[in-house]
Amino acid sequence: MITVVGSINLDLIATVGRLPGPGETVPGGDFKSAPGGKGANQALAAARAGAPVRMVGAVGKDAFAGEALAYLRDGGVDLGGVAEMHAATGIALILVGGDGENMIAVVPGANGTVVPGDLDKAKFAKGDIVLLQHEIPLSTVDAAIGAARQAGAITLLNTAPFRAEAAGFVGKANYVVANETEFDLYAEALALPAGERPERMSEFARRTGAALIVTLGGEGVLATKDGGIIHVDALKITPVDTVGAGDTFCGYLAAGLSAGLGLEDALKRAAAAGSLACLKPGAQPSIPLASEVDTALRG
Template sequence: MITVFGSANMDLVAYVPQAPHLGETVSGTEFRTVPGGKGANQAIAAARAGAEVAFVGAVGSDAFGPALRAALDDAGVNTEGLRVVDGPSGIAHIVVEEGGGNSIIVVAGANGTVTGPSARDLEVIAASDALLLQLELPMEAVVAAAVASPAPVILTPAPVVELPDELLDAVALLVCNEHEAAAITGLGVPDRALEALLERVPELVVTLGSKGALYGSRDGSRLWAPAVPVKVVDTTAAGDTFVGALAVARAEGRGPERFLRFASTAAALSVQRAGASTSMPSRHEIDRALEDQPLANP
């Protein structure tokens, strides 16, 4: 089982030919309301990729709260740990350009009320093969969950903030994109950022978009996995799809080459569809795509 301790947001998605500059108004082509949030996205991605998943977080008492819970329930995620608090749910305002790139503004809402896992949450985490964390909850809550977790912690350091040593000391695997790696280390070359981050965590994946992903560990292992070439429609939640699928494959005992290929394939399938949680592939889709792109060393 995989437990996700994280955010649930309603994504308010506007599609435009080109994102507006400051002070500029542009005409959009479409608008959608889609359940999201990095935590909920990773939970749904992991569930669709074949894992039993439990989600711990909070939604508000507004109309978005039941819709966010329903999206998790529909994906087969256990939502017993999803609290309801008075006030608005978290939202993300997303602008998607024709080429698939996006910009995002997140307002925490109910997510900002989470201070840490309850005793019951810790029981669920203790029974898990992995705990997935992100940074859309207050840092004190993320640190509390990481430090208390007997399960291996997989952290996505987004949105990027200064990472306390107490948190990184509890992380088994850090998964970040090249921009996050550069922001954390001050090093713009992914290989160099990877080496610097391995001084703080035992295992690391740096995703490079269309250029693939890098893996490293303190035992000296280094690996580059190519991206799966596809036509991109919308990159929203591609990173969360990657992390959710990677956690599933890793929990199943696959080694780095195989879990990177599994995760990359899931992400490649997701960017060919619009939306966040709505774009995430099923286990059957991932396995079928992997058959067409076999590993060199299965």
């Protein structure tokens, strides 16, 4: 079982010819809404990878809640741990440029009400995977890592978005996933010695005992575990929208580890899934099915 403790949003997505600079207004193109939130995205990715998934989080008692949960419900994710709160459902405001890159502002709403007491709904068990991110209160993330360890579950922490105050607990997880920018920021916050990224990754792993995975966009993935460095390539694609790639990677990685794959094989599958997610617009609508990933890996 994979338990995701995290955010549930409705994404409001506008396309623009290019992303604006500070204080600049640019004309837009299409607009659409789609379910999102890093927690919900990763839960759906793990479910589409074939894993049983439980979601712990919160939505509002508003018109956005049903739409925010629609893909999870259709994907067979257990929503028994999702509370309905008086706060508004979380919202992400997303601009997608003509080159597929994006800018995102997140308004947490009900996600900010997910507290350590809600972990009673999680029912962590030995051998389970607990998947976490930083879009809910960090006290809850930290508590979830501790509760999972006590239950004998395995924690996978996606350190996005970067929050400096999380530096004190990121190394407590069994697996830590960051993109290259986030890792560089955490490396500074943790005062890791200056050097090339693989050297700093190895030092992080040595200090914490965690397996560290750094995603590099189109350049693939670097990971360090037990003193070695693993590099996995991304698929060669022309991206349409990168907004769901990282979350797809995390969900598929959790599913691969849950299925008993070794880290390198789980990374290859997750990297392929993340690449495929760039070929369609939106976060959850772009997450590929396991059969599509199988086809891509066969090449």
